[in-house]
Amino acid sequence: MQIHNIIRDRRAITVFKDKPVEEEAVLQVLDAGRWAPSSNNSQPWEFIVVSERARKNAIADLYVEGYRNRAKKVDEKTGEEIVKILPYLENELKAPPYLIIVCANPEKSKSYLIDTSAAIENMLLSAWELGLGTNWIDLTSTDFANEFNLKKLKEYLLIPDEIIPIAIIPLGFPEETPQPPARRRIRDLIHKDFW
Numbered sequence: 701m702q703i704h705n706i707i708r709d710r711r712a713i714t715v716f717k718d719k720p721v722e723e724e725a726v727l728q729v730l731d732a733g734r735w736a737p738s739s740n741n742s743q744p745w746e747f748i749v750v751s752e753r754a755r756k757n758a759i760a761d762l763y764v765e766g767y768r769n770r771a772k773k774v775d776e777k778t779g780e781e782i783v784k785i786l787p788y789l790e791n792e793l794k795a796p797p798y799l800i801i802v803c804a805n806p807e808k809s810k811s812y813l814i815d816t817s818a819a820i821e822n823m824l825l826s827a828w829e830l831g832l833g834t835n836w837i838d839l840t841s842t843d844f845a846n847e848f849n850l851k852k853l854k855e856y857l858l859i860p861d862e863i864i865p866i867a868i869i870p871l872g873f874p875e876e877t878p879q880p881p882a883r884r885r886i887r888d889l890i891h892k893d894f895w
C-alpha cells in the first residue's frame with residue numbers, strides 16, 4: 701500500500717475482533733514507533749505490551765471508571781449518553797488481543813509529549829498497513845484523561861514514578877471500519893506566503 705493511502709484510509713477503530721494477532725506484527729508496529737523522529741534523537745518513549753486477559757480487563761475497567769466519572773461531571777443528558785455506551789467502551793479494550801500502553805520519560809526530553817506522539821502516529825499507520833486496527837486513547841489532556849485514574853494504572857503495571865503514561869493503543873483486527881470523519885478542506889488550511 702502506498703503511504704498516502706495508508707494515511708488516508710487509517711481509521712480510529714473502536715470495535716475489534718477477539719482474534720489473535722501474530723507477535724511478529726506487534727513487533728513491526730513497535731519498531732515503527734522506535735523509528736519516529738524525536739528532539740535530539742532523545743527517544744523518550746517506552747511501550748508496555750499487555751496481552752494477559754486479566755490485565756487487559758483491569759485496564760478496561762479503569763477506562764470505564766474514567767468515563768463513568770466523566771458522566772457525573774457533564775449535564776444529565778450527556779451523562780446518560782455516556783452511561784449507555786459504557787459496555788461498548790469496555791469491549792473496546794477487552795476484545796483486542798493487545799493493549800500498548802505508551803509511556804514517556806520526561807527526563808530524556810523536554811518535548812517528550814511531541815516526540816511520543818510522533819511514535820504513536822507511526823504505530824497507528826504501521827498497524828493499518830498490516831490490516832490491523834488501533835485507536836489513540838489519550839491519557840494526558842482530554843476531558844476523559846482528567847477522570848482517568850493514572851495512579852492506579854501506574855501501580856497496576858509497576859510503572860516507575862518518573863515515567864508518564866501517554867496513551868492506550870488497543871491493537872487488533874477491526875470488526876467495523878467507520879466512514880472517514882470529514883477533514884477540513886485543504887484550501888482552508890493553507891496560507892500561501894503569509895496568513
Ligand SMILES: Cc1cc2nc3c(=O)[nH]c(=O)nc-3n(C[C@H](O)[C@H](O)[C@H](O)COP(=O)(O)O)c2cc1C
Nearest residue numbers: 710711712713714835836837838842844878880881
Ligand atoms: C490526542 C487524541 C486523543 C484521542 N482520544 C480518543 C479517545 O479517548 N477515544 C476514542 O475513541 N478516540 C480517540 N481519538 C481518536 C479520534 O477520535 C479520531 O482520530 C478522530 O475522530 C478522527 O478519526 P480517524 O482517526 O478515524 O480519522 C483520539 C485521537 C487523538 C489524536
